[in-house]
Amino acid sequence: MLKLLASLLISTELVIAAPLGISLQSGCSLEAVLANQCSTSDGSSLTVTGERTTPGTAGPQSPDRTSPQSPTPVAPAPVDPVAKERARCLEAGSGPRGCLLTRPSEPDADPVAETPPSPVITITDLAGFAPASARPVGEPSNLGVVGLPTNFVAPASVHVREGTLFGLPLRARFTPAGFDFDFGDGSSLSSTSAGTTWEQLGQAQFTPTATSHVYRERGIFEARVSVRYTAEIDPGSGWIPLEGQLSVAGPAQQIRIVESHTALVESSCTERPRAPGC
Numbered sequence: 001m002l003k004l005l006a007s008l009l010i011s012t013e014l015v016i017a018a019p020l021g022i023s024l025q026s027g028c029s030l031e032a033v034l035a036n037q038c039s040t041s042d043g044s045s046l047t048v049t050g051e052r053t054t055p056g057t058a059g060p061q062s063p064d065r066t067s068p069q070s071p072t073p074v075a076p077a078p079v080d081p082v083a084k085e086r087a088r089c090l091e092a093g094s095g096p097r098g099c100l101l102t103r104p105s106e107p108d109a110d111p112v113a114e115t116p117p118s119p120v121i122t123i124t125d126l127a128g129f130a131p132a133s134a135r136p137v138g139e140p141s142n143l144g145v146v147g148l149p150t151n152f153v154a155p156a157s158v159h160v161r162e163g164t165l166f167g168l169p170l171r172a173r174f175t176p177a178g179f180d181f182d183f184g185d186g187s188s189l190s191s192t193s194a195g196t197t198w199e200q201l202g203q204a205q206f207t208p209t210a211t212s213h214v215y216r217e218r219g220i221f222e223a224r225v226s227v228r229y230t231a232e233i234d235p236g237s238g239w240i241p242l243e244g245q246l247s248v249a250g251p252a253q254q255i256r257i258v259e260s261h262t263a264l265v266e267s268s269c270t271e272r273p274r275a276p277g278c
Contacts, residue, residue, distance in 0.1 A: 121165065123231050123242040129161040131174040133250035136181065136225040139198060140205055144257045149212035153195035154179050154225040171234040177245055178228035183213045184221030184255065215257040222252035
């Protein structure tokens with residue numbers, strides 16, 4: 001039996017793994033059985049148990065016993081501070097109405113630099129441009145008569161000054177808008193008129209005008225006038241009006257007031273300058 005098994009292994013180049021059990025229940029030889037030449041119609045059977053390995057054929061694959069690789073750690077998602085605070089509030093039992101939170105506003109990523117505002121120019125800033133003052137003139141020839149009107153005129157007109165303000169070149173235009181007369185005897189007058197001469201008005205001397213004044217005593221009085229100007233500025237793009245008025249006080253003017261008496265004389269003062277009353 002063992003010789004037959006060894007001969008079978010050499011001739012067929014089969015490797016039969018142990019244990020191998022062979023049961024012959026008929027008259028068929030082993031070679032016939034392997035060649036499938038035996039009939040099993042008589043009820044006999046041949047049972048071969050065991051394993052056969054064909055040369056060059058890999059054996060059954062063993063499962064991969066290498067240890068599985070560790071999973072790559074995943075960074076935790078960022079925590080929303082508002083959601084976290086709301087969850088904490090709900091866990092504390094405050095209820096949804098007590099957990100209304102406001103999401104903080106995010107700062108601008110690229111804030112824009114603020115431009116410093118331009119300086120605001122007011123009419124008082126133009127005092128350094130020295131608008132013209134005015135000295136009043138009393139008619140006739142800064143001489144008056146007690147009890148009779150003395151006519152006053154303030155020689156002021158529109159004029160332009162140039163200079164710099166806040167380091168920038170600037171032009172300023174001043175326009176007379178009002179006149180405050182001080183007659184030196186405690187009386188004053190505010191007028192929108194600078195005054196007009198008797199000749200321009202076509203009036204006789206010592207007649208009243210819009211800017212005349214009557215002195216009640218003789219003497220020498222210092223009359224003054226302050227001119228109120230409106231102003232416009234030109235920074236190079238055109239004239240811009242400013243609000244308000246700028247008052248400029250002028251120098252004093254001496255006014256001599258005399259008394260007048262009527263007397264009969266032989267000749268005129270031209271003919272006799274030394275005559276009484278001349």
